[in-house]
Amino acid sequence: VQIEGVLKQALRENGLCLHYQPVVDIHTGRLVSVEALVRFADGAWPPDRFVPIAESSGLIAELGEWVLAEVCRQLAKWRREGMPPVPIAINVSALQFRNNVFMESLFAAIKAGRVPAGEIQIELTETAVMEDLRVAVGMLQRLRGEGVKVALDDFGTGYSSLNYLSQLPLDKIKVDKTFIHRLFTDEASRAVTDSIIALGRALNLEIVAEGIECREELAYLRELGCDQAQGYYLCRPISGDEFSAWYRRHG
Ligand code: G
Ligand code: G
Ligand code: NA
Ligand code: MN
Numbered sequence: 001v002q003i004e005g006v007l008k009q010a011l012r013e014n015g016l017c018l019h020y021q022p023v024v025d026i027h028t029g030r031l032v033s034v035e036a037l038v039r040f041a042d043g044a045w046p047p048d049r050f051v052p053i054a055e056s057s058g059l060i061a062e063l064g065e066w067v068l069a070e071v072c073r074q075l076a077k078w079r080r081e082g083m084p085p086v087p088i089a090i091n092v093s094a095l096q097f098r099n100n101v102f103m104e105s106l107f108a109a110i111k112a113g114r115v116p117a118g119e120i121q122i123e124l125t126e127t128a129v130m131e132d133l134r135v136a137v138g139m140l141q142r143l144r145g146e147g148v149k150v151a152l153d154d155f156g157t158g159y160s161s162l163n164y165l166s167q168l169p170l171d172k173i174k175v176d177k178t179f180i181h182r183l184f185t186d187e188a189s190r191a192v193t194d195s196i197i198a199l200g201r202a203l204n205l206e207i208v209a210e211g212i213e214c215r216e217e218l219a220y221l222r223e224l225g226c227d228q229a230q231g232y233y234l235c236r237p238i239s240g241d242e243f244s245a246w247y248r249r250h251g
Contacts, residue, residue, distance in 0.1 A: 019237035126158025177211020
């Protein structure tokens with residue numbers, strides 16, 4: 001509806017911004033990477049409202065270009081400030097992954113030296129890779145070949161079959177936050193979380209728990225053998241400047 005017009009304007013008039021949410025080593029608390037999360041600068045609409053509209057209206061290509069350019073700009077700014085390199089993970093929707101526009105822009109940016117491949121990571125959902133496994137495997141191999149790490153996001157909410165997971169050249173899986181939220185109230189969520197972690201370990205994948213909101217969740221996941229953690233308890237998504245201050249304090 002009207003979001004489409006507002007988004008189009010925001011894309012042209014610098015009305016969007018990225019927030020960054022740290023992912024830390026669950027044992028040491030040290031920073032591993034940050035996830036980029038797109039926002040309206042004035043907070044007008046949340047991303048779970050406008051990203052789907054960007055997709056249905058065709059603005060997703062432009063949004064993806066903007067996100068990639070902004071990530072490159074931010075990495076360069078942090079580097080100028082003397083910050084040690086921190087990889088930024090970019091969310092890529094199923095549509096963006098399948099229509100290739102974003103992926104080709106990413107490869108072009110790396111090739112042109114606009115960003116070091118090791119400083120970009122990709123987060124994909126199960127739906128993005130499920131539709132055509134053969135094509136997805138090819139794309140993941142290309143990313144891997146460049147040195148771009150790939151995470152399977154919201155893991156456990158899609159059609160996770162052991163068969164496809166073992167065929168995918170992935171680096172990490174992110175246990176969906178809905179399981180983490182129900183860890184101590186729902187036996188089934190705890191069982192699912194336990195088995196996702198066991199599966200990730202068996203396949204030699206890095207395992208990230210997202211949506212951690214309290215100390216008890218963090219401790220439980222550490223005990224279970226999770227590798228990395230992300231969530232409001234550790235740090236909310238914050239601006240690039242706020243993040244460099246956080247990193248200076250936190251290491
Ligand atoms: O930021 P928040 O936690 O509210 O994210 C809501 C949803 O929007 C998540 O599913 C997230 O993956 C998605 N999202 C956030 N930033 C981007 C982006 O830059 N590109 C795409 N495709 N999705 C994003
Ligand atoms: O789909 P994806 O996993 O990319 O979505 C990430 C979303 O999760 C973002 O909207 C982010 O703001 C949100 N998020 C990050 N940490 C927490 C948390 O601890 N609790 C909740 N409820 N949401 C979180
Ligand atoms: Na994500
Ligand atoms: Mn997620």
